[in-house]
Structure formats: structure tokens, C-alpha cells
Amino acid sequence: MxxxxxxxxxxxxxxxxxxxxxxxxxxxxxxxxxxxxxxxxxxxxxxxxxxxxxxxPGSGHQTPQEEELRQLKRENDLLRQERDILKKAIGIFSHGPL
Structure with missing residues (x-):
């Protein structure tokens, strides 16, 4: 069941x-x-x-401070991913025509 x-x-x-x-x-x-x-x-x-x-308090039984920390960590991870993607794009486009 x-x-x-x-x-x-x-x-x-x-x-x-x-x-x-x-x-x-x-x-x-x-x-x-x-x-x-x-x-x-x-x-x-x-x-x-x-x-x-x-x-x-909401999902995961978190206090408001814990929830804010979780959101900030998530935002930080997303910003790192965006930065890494931009670094790779710069590397690809900086080589010029082949």
C-alpha cells in the first residue's frame, strides 16, 4: 500500500x-x-x-533565516553557473575564424 x-x-x-x-x-x-x-x-x-x-515556517521545517540562507545559496550557485557559461563562450568566440 x-x-x-x-x-x-x-x-x-x-x-x-x-x-x-x-x-x-x-x-x-x-x-x-x-x-x-x-x-x-x-x-x-x-x-x-x-x-x-x-x-x-514552510518546506523543510526551516526558520526564516534558514530559508533565506537556502535561497541565497541557490542564487549563488546559479550565478556561478552563468559565469562559467560566459567564460566558455568567451573562450570559444575569442579564437576567431578557423
Whole structure:
């Protein structure tokens, strides 16, 4: 049996936790209504309580600083690739006609 990992947006998680906090329904019922496991919803509630605004940082469970570092490293790699391509092009075109 294949298990697929579903990902949920930060907004979805915040809304789900908000439903738990404001609704008179039990957490298990809210989780069923949303189509998620009750343990998942409990974990989201715990994360929001512990981390506040820093909860649910995004892909890879990264803090904003880690995400910025990842993006800067990616940009650096792309710039290196572009530089290397330009160096090769200069080498090819500087030889002149054959």
C-alpha cells in the first residue's frame, strides 16, 4: 500500500487550529471533518502554542533565516553557473575564424 505524504499550507494549519480554539466541537470531530488525523491536528495546536508566529515556517521545517540562507545559496550557485557559461563562450568566440 502506497502512502503519500500530503502537505498543507500555513494558512490551512492556522485555520484548523483556529477552529479547534473557537469551535465547540471536539478536536477529533474537527480533524475528521478536515480529512486529517487527529494526532496531526493536535501536533499543529502544540506547535502554534510553543512557537507562536514562528510556527509552520514552510518546506523543510526551516526558520526564516534558514530559508533565506537556502535561497541565497541557490542564487549563488546559479550565478556561478552563468559565469562559467560566459567564460566558455568567451573562450570559444575569442579564437576567431578557423
Amino acid at each position: 502506497d502512502k503519500t505524504t500530503r502537505t498543507y499550507t500555513k494558512e490551512f494549519k492556522l485555520e484548523a487550529v483556529h477552529l479547534v480554539q473557537t469551535s465547540n466541537k471536539p478536536m477529533i470531530q474537527i480533524a475528521r471533518d478536515l480529512g486529517i488525523a487527529d494526532s496531526t491536528l493536535h501536533h499543529w495546536c502544540k506547535q502554534l502554542t510553543e512557537h507562536g508566529a514562528q510556527a509552520f
